[in-house]
Amino acid sequence: MSEAAKTHSPLLLDMKNICIEGFADERWHPIIKGVDLQLNRGEVLGLIGESGAGKSTLGKAAMGYTQPGCRITAGEIWFDGQDLAQAKTREKRDIWGTRISYVAQSAAASFNPAHRLLEQTIRASKRQGERNDAELRRDAIELFDALNLPEPETIGQRYPHQVSGGQLQRVMTAMAMSSRPDLIIFDEPTTALDVTTQVEVLASIRNIVSQFNTAAIYITHDLAVVAQMADRIKVLRYGEEVEQADTRTMLSDPQEDYTKSLWSVRSLEKPEDASDDVLLSIDNIDAAYGTAKVLHDVSIKLPRGRTVAVVGESGSGKSTTARVITGLLPQSNGTVTFNGKKLPPKLSSRSKEQLRRIQMIYQMADTAMNPRQTVGQIIGRPLEFYLGLRGKDQERRVIELLEMIELDASFYDRLPDELSGGQKQRICIARALAAEPDMIICDEVTSALDQIVQEGILNLLQRLQNEFGIAYLFITHDIATVRAISDEIVVMWQGKVVEQGMKNEILSPPHPAYSQLLLSSVPEMDPDWLNNLLEQRETEGDGVIKAQD
Amino acid sequence: MLRLFEVIGKRLLLGFVTLFIVSLLIFSAISLLPGDFAQAVLGQSATEDTLAAFRSGLGLDKPLIQRYFDWIVNVMRGDFGSSFSGRNSSGFDLSRPVLEIMAPKLRNTVFLALVTAAVAVPLALILGLLTALFRNSIFDRGANGLTLTTISAPEFFLAYILIIGFGGLLPTIANVKPDMGVFERLRLVALPTITLTLVIVAHMMRMTRAAIINLLASPYIEMARLSGASQAEIIFRHALPNAWAPIATVIAFNLAYLVVGVVVVEVVFTYEGIGKLMVDSVGSRDIPVVQACALIFAATYILLNLLADLIGILTNPRLLHPR
Known part of the structure; x- marks a missing residue:
């Protein structure tokens, strides 16, 4: 984006052979194993990799900072003529927040709840002491305006909890920009946002970074996002560099197998398959938490042995629908019909047989399992509860189930803590499977997983459906996942069903306004995607976007 | 509002x-x-x-x-x-209204509680902040060990140790009279105050320390650090304003204890407080x-x-x- 700066090519940041260790289980483990990183003034470097690859650790190390419990064991961090690896904390404090800023992943958690936004925005620049309070305040308001925040004059007077997540992320960008730093570290700044919000934030960040010719390190696990933001991409794995190249080369011609595998995950797709044999039908459901009504006249049909994906952004009522179906939240109106019979609204009035037939898998496999129980106990419990299996029979069945989810008998005595994220989710799938259900509600089951692991889980779920004819109600906000698994799609928005139909029908135009907004907001691997999208929305004068914010 | x-x-x-x-x-x-x-x-x-x-x-x-x-x-x-x-x-009714009996004792108790609170609460907050700041240092371990010892020892035992140690310097009988001046009263309650401070400071200090340490692990503290805030600024500006709720709860709990639970200390120092009154009244039905x-x-x-x-x-x- 900044061709001019690149031709001068003055090196801003030069990290040489960085090694970082973290302390866990009574010993030091390597996190970063000798990575080099160079960054020119005004250049944006994308740092990608799966969780645990060390992206965030490396990003923070660019500031000479390590989290408590981590240490830099070797290497040099030259920032504008100063080695931050050797600098004293006091010297680094003079640079942090003023010459290098940091934008964190969760803006909601990274703002101090006790202070007003404007105060937090200008605090670091105030310390710098170059401009007075009034100048900084005026400048902050201009930045809010440049970042397309609503009511830039007054939004700074609010507290963090009074604005939305997408707005907070932009305020944090304003905070980073306030001191006009030479370098900003963006650490997954849009990961916690809905796709529709993400587009706006990405556009704002990109504009402001190029406007002030700021260099940036943009950390993310989302390839499509990094393709929009970065001039150059570096891929990390297990704390080592896999490869690096400028963005277009990297996307069109990745060299390493690992990079190629990252690229290929998104192409998972399955042909849709229609069916009229309705297993579950919810009709005209209204539901409320206390007095806050969250579902309005929701009707969804789930055919036997098929997958219906429920998509929508956070707060659209997807998970609430699942709670109504399972009986956790009795509806105030409407009916849930399962296998041709009406289900009692309340969990406590449903029979064990009715409970057995509908199972659930959750987003956070971590918290969905009792950390004190072994895998055998976790999977054995529904076997005993629903099917009355005990002792040897139970054990045999647990091992069968473990084999079905592509794990083996050696997992029987393990505790959840000893498993990886993907393995935990597999155990949760086995637990749901143990009850021999007709349908499973999958609530964002792949959202917390890395892309390659996601692929494995999705393939497993598909295989199980083919073998046992289980129907899935698949709740997700990720369109790539929808393509990979669903037969039908339900689009939800603000507690209502916007659109419902076969996958290809929904994914191809024409769409209702909201579906259009949602689908067009999903980043694509094309580096020009964001430009084209913004241009298109500009010409169409898309009013929906403004209404969303 | x-x-x-x-x-x-x-x-x-x-x-x-x-x-x-x-x-x-x-x-x-x-x-x-x-x-x-x-x-x-x-x-x-x-x-x-x-x-x-x-x-x-x-x-x-x-x-x-x-x-x-x-x-x-x-x-x-x-x-x-x-x-x-x-x-x-005999038919003569020499009884007095309850309020009249209680008022001077309640005044004494509240006086002792206020003096103790004025010493113990700031002390506990400062120690809590310092131990949080220098976590796992020798100072932290020392302060924790010492306060744990004083909270674990029975009150009367602490009181007698103090009497033995400081009996020569400070009065060991806190027989305050209604007509005494404030300074005289303060001198008399010095030892009871120290005893009670030793008893309650650990609880408040440890809660302050835990609340601050808990907050120091939150993302917005890391954010503050990465925007160049000094250690003092992080503690006072970023952590403390969010820590008041748990700290206030434990302070309230200990202040309540100062009013209702000090009968042992009152007895040891023969201090005419409300705790002693209640125990005496139970005895005499x-x-x-x-x-x-x-x-x-x-x-x-x-x-x-x-x-x-x-x-x-x-x-x-x-x-x-x-x-």
């Missing part, structure tokens, strides 16, 4: 309900006390007639429920009744005094907890500035 008043109003109302329930408990618990007051005062030789006359004079022959309502209605009017002691079979003391203790707890809740609300921008 309106919402804030609503919350406070709700808490106040709940406080009154709690107090009402507590009054029921106190009354029924006291009616369960073994022994008979008439018998205790008049002695084993009293005849049935004199006992009955004595009881009817005090209203003790009425049904339990009626006695409760008579009592609670009077209490709401501010009348805690008259003490049983001073009455006897002086029911109106016992009930009044218990009710005041309950009200103290409820009021201080209410204050702690209030601080929690006032320092929480989510409640103070709703969306």
